[in-house]
Amino acid sequence: MxxxxxxxxxxxxxxxxxxxxxxxxxxxxxxxxxxxxxxxxxxxxxxxxxxxxxxxxxxxxxxxxxxxxxxxxxxxxxxxxxxxxxxxxxxxxxxxxxxxxxxxxxxxxxxxxxxxxxxxxxxxxxxxxxxxxxxxxxxxxxxxxxxxxxxxxxxxxxxxxxxxxxxxxxxxxxxxxxxxxxxxxxxxxxxxxxATPVVVDAWKEVVQPLSMGATVLAAAGAGVLGIIARRNHMAELREVDDKKKAGVTAGDSDTEEV
Amino acid sequence: MARVELEITRRQFLAAGVAGTALLGTGMGPGRSNMAMNYPDPPWFSQGDVVTTYNYCDMCPWKCGIAVQTVNGQVMKIDGNSLDPKSRGMLCGRGQAGVSFMNDPDRLQSPMIRTGERGEGKFREVSWEEALDYTAEKILAIKDTYGPEALAIFGHTTGDFWFTDYFAQAWGTPNAAKPSSSLCLSPRDEASTLTLGFPVGGHEPMDWDEIECITLIGSHIGEDSRNTVMQDFIESRSRGAQVIVVDPRFSSAAAKADHWLPIKPGTDTALLLAWINVLITEDRFDRSYIDEWATGLDELTTHIQEFTPEWAAGITDLSAEQIRTTARVMSDRLPQAAIMPGRHVTWYGNDSQRMRAVFILNSLLGVYGRHGGMYFNKSPFLDSYPHPPFAVTGSSGGCSAEPGEESAELPLGPTGKARADGARDTFLRGPTAMQELIDPMITDDPYRIAGLMIYGVNLLNSIPIPSRTIEALKKLDFVLAVDVLPQEHVAWADVVFPEATFLERYDELSTVPYKTPFIQMREPAVAPMYDTMPGWMMARELGLRVGLDAYFKWETIEEYLDIRLRSVGSSLEKMHDAGGVIIQEGKPYLDEFVADGESPFHTASGKIELSVAELAEAGLDAIPVYEPTEEPPDGYYRLLYGRNPLHTFAKTQNTPVLSDLSPENELWINEDEAAALGYVSGDKVWLENDNGDRSGPIAVKATQRIRKDAVFMAHGFGQNAEGLTLANGRGASDTKLMSRYKLDPISGGAGMRINFVRLVEGD
CATH class of the missing domain: 3.30.70.20 (Alpha-Beta Plaits)
Structure with a gap:
């Protein structure tokens, strides 16, 4: 369930x-x-x-x-x-x-x-x-x-x-x-x-358990790193975007941890 | 579930004192061992039998019924008691942190007597015998020299009964006071009594189940995290009730509003008068209800003519259209439309009149005793423990005062002195005004107050003008501090009594006036930590030493509680087995009074008094008028203060879990204003008032959520107490920025929103 x-x-x-x-x-x-x-x-x-x-x-x-x-x-x-x-x-x-x-x-x-x-x-x-x-x-x-x-x-x-x-x-x-x-x-x-790219599943479910050669691992690892890089890139873009917005209309968005 | 058996007798506590002393200095609070690095394995509730004890929470004054889970002698978790009408099984964040409050390693651990100068905070640890004997000797000397009235007693939190009510009345001082009165609720309860013949009471009796329109004026539900009110407010709103929020700040509650009115601070009475104007001039009020249950409609109608929405618009910074629209939203739903009375209402010094306007408006909406309006609270039946007549009656009153307690003559102490707070002279009525007892301590006018016992009041973080309070502390012959923590004022005490927390003690029963009146119990989950003692035991031990034996005939608290519970056919054991709560029948609605041939309104006329003759006779306005409030000087902002959902007043800032999540307050300032001053969110600033007093540093919260003419901060931070390792010096204190207050001439309340601050660079 x-x-x-x-x-x-x-x-x-x-x-x-x-x-x-x-x-x-x-x-x-x-x-x-x-x-x-x-x-x-x-x-x-x-x-x-x-x-x-x-x-x-x-x-x-x-x-x-x-x-x-x-x-x-x-x-x-x-x-x-x-x-x-x-x-x-x-x-x-x-x-x-x-x-x-x-x-x-x-x-x-x-x-x-x-x-x-x-x-x-x-x-x-x-x-x-x-x-x-x-x-x-x-x-x-x-x-x-x-x-x-x-x-x-x-x-x-x-x-x-x-x-x-x-x-x-x-x-x-x-x-x-x-x-x-x-x-x-x-x-x-x-x-x-x-979404989680297929390559990550491969890395986790196939590559890792089989302990395949370094080349394959590196390739799959690159997939994981790719996601991480993309996420970081998206975060950067969002930051730039936020700054732009803040520049145009001050106080348009306000985020505060409480 | 088995019940924890903790028989605490006098002999045992004296013996335990020795063992407790031996534990001192180990620095091992059980709390530290609770903080597992990973998931406890097995989880705590599988580590042994879970023993449940019942209690009412002391993390704020709302007193939710709680079920405390103890495993192997350690309190593990606190939940709302599902049978309790206030908690209904749920609990706020502060209540969830009760275990952390108890396990705070900074707790006072032993009785102490001062060795250094007052204010230096130098003490030696002593036995309970020595601390109690010494205290008894000091207060008896004051009584011999000046009379019993010369001992003032201040109390707050849920054990205050033993000192501020019971001991004070037995001893014979009328100078007992609670901050919950003149620093909080007095204006609303006096205004309610003048208008309706009864106080609002501890719990605002909104008939949430059927209400269709809720109006909040400055009440910030959500940030003020009173459990029951949050439950009821959200449930009513989700059911479809309209929400009108009047607040200079876009609070959490304003974000839930259908109509947010960002009013200019200090002008609420103008808005209320304009709303009354709309209801009367558009004939949108409950005329048949008023005809039957109220007096003074003609006077009110004449009085209200000039207070049009257009008039109020110019004052409140709202539009006439907004004012008309919201008045119509209310009237379309009457009598299922009520303005919530609010709690902390000591704002501008004209507060009883503003609250009168609220109650007049509610009356025009026909809410009192009507389904979906406001029900009538009823107190539960429970006999007192039999005792000889008190030496003085009605010492402190406060929010639990019963209707009709106020009499024309002030009660006199044994040597013929009435309260020293200026009641009947500088203000008309109401419970003892704590802040008005400070001047007499300094000036000896009208007579000398030589001693002060402080139970659980954070003295220097609650009474405005703290420098004046320190002057008073210097002048007193004797100061006793009873507390759980080494709060700022404890350094000024001669004797310190460390108290056991609510989880470690039995206590007086909590009787709750409610729609269904009920009684709550407090039983210990664990034995007192360190060399601490429950407040009831301190009061009794002191009583036995100063000749008040006749008032403390009971040997154990269990005996005292069992005798009281016998009057409702129960006992401690039966009450525990029944789930820790006794619920009685109420009488919430008007038709029940009509059927009994009674009036629920205990005024002189037996009706709602829209115009109050007693006020006119005292030279005050019989019907409220709007009085302008002083404007901030150039470059200054009005200092508004309020609540943070994870903190209660100045009590919880050192509680480890709460400090971890919310260590400091923030200064809300309008983003455009902050930008003009060159600040962004996170910048640390100091605040300086127009008297030159400073507090800080505090982080700026630059936000669109507040008007440009005011700043806001949560109350209770910015404490200066070295013994509070987590709270000391964190954030800014609104109290320390209050160099003045304005006395409400009706209730003796201290209006505190008349202070102005500017942002300055750090020290």
Whole structure:
């Protein structure tokens, strides 16, 4: 069975209860967090819209991080992207390649949301979901979550004409289904994240296990590096773009970590 | 689940004191061992039996019911208690950090007596016997010389009852005060009592389930992360309720609004009067409700004529059309349309009148006692523990004051002195005004206040003009600080009592006036860490040493609580087994009062008073008028302050988990203004007020989310306390930039949004 989160951004009010519940339930040390709220603002005073990006793992079905992980520390299970930190070698490929820029290095190892895997395994619900005072979060069977997201979007159309579901198809289908009041770009979420190229799958699933010759490895490795390079390039472009925008209309976009 | 049995007797605590002292200096808070490097293996809830204890959260004053999970004697996780009407199984970020608050390695660990000069922060660790005996000796000397009224008692947070209410009244001082009154709620509760005959009470009784239009004036739900309010606000809005937000800042709540009114700060009363004008002149109010339940409509109608939307537009920086439209949005949905009373309402010194305007508007919308409007709170039934009559009554009052407690005559202490805060003289009514007790400490006028006991109030980060407070601290004969942490003012104490946190102690029951009145319990999840003691035990031990034995007949707190619970057919054990909460029936709606032949409005007329004779008799406006607020001088901005969702006042900035996530506040300034000054987001600046007081450094947040005439910061940062290793010197303090306040002539509230700051380069 595939699990998924529902995250309804029309409800999230930015209180960060999820952030602390995650930290305390998973007993994360200082400087590690799996959820981060990032404030976004569009427009100029007083014609403004805004909200929070609830930045956390999207649990992609075609997870690039899993594809590039050389040790199997990252793996797919029950629709979730799981992480066994004990098996992580600290290579950082996942950090470099994630289209959503989610994993970060902490204590020399990858670190990201595991959907409270140990807790969910016991039949519970992720800590962030159970505590959310806005009830913006839900967790369950992905098909049911997706159906509910679609129903919610219909109900939101009066207030938010651009309301939409995000995550049905992106990256092969996400395990984090978003209900968005507006286009994903308004929360700095890519409308269509770059897919994992076939060459990476080859590198991971064929080349690595067979320990083929250095030439082949290098060629496949180049594919991985290619993704990383492209992602870095896209980030640069976006930065340039942001600066341009800032130059033309000051305050058009305002991003703030809270 | 089994319950943690923690019998704490007096004998045991004295014995435990020795063992506790032996642990000092190891520097080993259990919190550090909780911080696993990877996933705990197995996870904490599989490491042993999970023992659940029930409690009400002390991370903010909202008091959500919580279930505390303990494994092998270590508190592992806190969740909302699913049976509690306030938390409903959910909890905010601060509540989730309760374990971290308890495990803060900076906690006060032993009773201490001062060795250096006051303010130097030099102490020696002493036994509880010595600390208590010494304190008793000092306060008895004050009583002998000046009378019991010369001891002031300030208290805040959920254990304050034992000091500010129980001990103060038994001892006989009318000078007990809570910051939640005159530095926060007083104007709204006095205005409500004058208008409706009852205070708003601790919990704003919005009838969220059926409301169709919610208006917030400066209430920033989401940044103010009161759990229940966030739940209800989002649920109502998602159900389709319209949201009108009046705020100079595009707050998290404003981002959820259907109508955002970015009002010029200080002009809210003009907007409210114009809204009233629209409802009356367009005949859009609930006339039959007013005819039946209110007096003063004719006076109000005459009064309101000149306050048109066009008049208000020129004052508020809003358009007349915006004002008309939003008034119509409300009236189209009456009585399922209410203006939320707000909480921190001590803004400009005319605050009771502004709140009166809110309650008049709500009355015209017919909300009180109506489905989808505002219900009537009811207090739960629970007998007091029997005690002899108090030496003085009604010491502190505050948000829990019951209707009708205010009497014409102020209660007198045993030597015939009334409160020293100027009540009935400089202001009309309301609970003791904490900030008005500071001057008497310095001037001995109207009489000398020689001693101060401070329970859980962050004194120098809550009362405006902190330099004046320090002057008072220097002049006192005796200062006791009861706290969990070495807060800034603790350095000025003669004696320090370290308190056990809410997770380590039994406490008084929490009685919650609500739609369904309920009672919450607090039982310890673990024994007190270090050589700390619960507040109830300190108050009792002190009481036994100063001749108040008759008030402390009970041997253990369990006995005290069991006796109280007997009056509702329960006991500590039964209450625990029932899930930690006792829920009673309320009487929320008007039709229930009508059926009983009663009026819910406890005013002199038994009706809502749109015009208040008592105010006219005192030379004040019987119906609110708009009073202009002083404008910032050139180059200065009005200093606005508010909340951060992960922090409570100046209490949680040192809590490791919260500090990790939110270590400093930011200065919100309009992006164009910042650019003109040459600043971008992230630049560190200092703030200087027009009196030359400084605070900082603070990071600039250049944003379109705020007007150009004001700056904003979260309250509680910029503390200067060396013992707070995480909070010390982080961010800027709004309190330290308050060189003045304006007294509300009705409630004694301290209007604090009349301070102006400019951005300056660092020291």
């Amino acid at each position: 595939a699990y998924a989160f529902l995250l309804d951004m029309s409800r999230c009010i930015g209180c960060e209860a999820c952030v602390v519940a995650c930290k305390s339930g998973n007993q994360l040390p200082v400087d590690r967090q799996y959820i981060k709220l990032i404030e976004h603002t569009s427009g100029t005073f007083p014609d403004l819209t805004g909200g929070f990006q609830n930045h956390r793992c999207y649990h992609c079905a075609d997870a690039t991080c899993v594809a590039v992980c050389p040790t199997g520390a990252l793996f797919k299970e029950d629709g979730l992207t799981r992480l066994n930190r004990d098996a992580c070698s600290g290579c950082g490929y996942c950090v470099q390649s994630c289209p959503y820029e989610v994993p970060v290095m902490s204590d020399g190892r990858s670190s990201k949301c595991d959907a409270c895997a140990s807790n969910v395994g016991a039949g519970g619900s992720p800590w962030c979901v159970t505590t959310c005072p806005a009830q913006a979060l839900k967790y369950g069977d992905r098909d049911e979550i997706l159906a509910e997201a679609k129903e919610r979007v219909v109900a939101l159309k009066d207030r938010y004409p651009k309301a939409q579901v995000y995550g049905e198809t992106q990256a092969g289908g996400l395990g984090l289904i978003l209900v968005l009041p507006d286009d994903p770009e308004t929360l700095d979420i890519p409308a269509d994240p770059p």
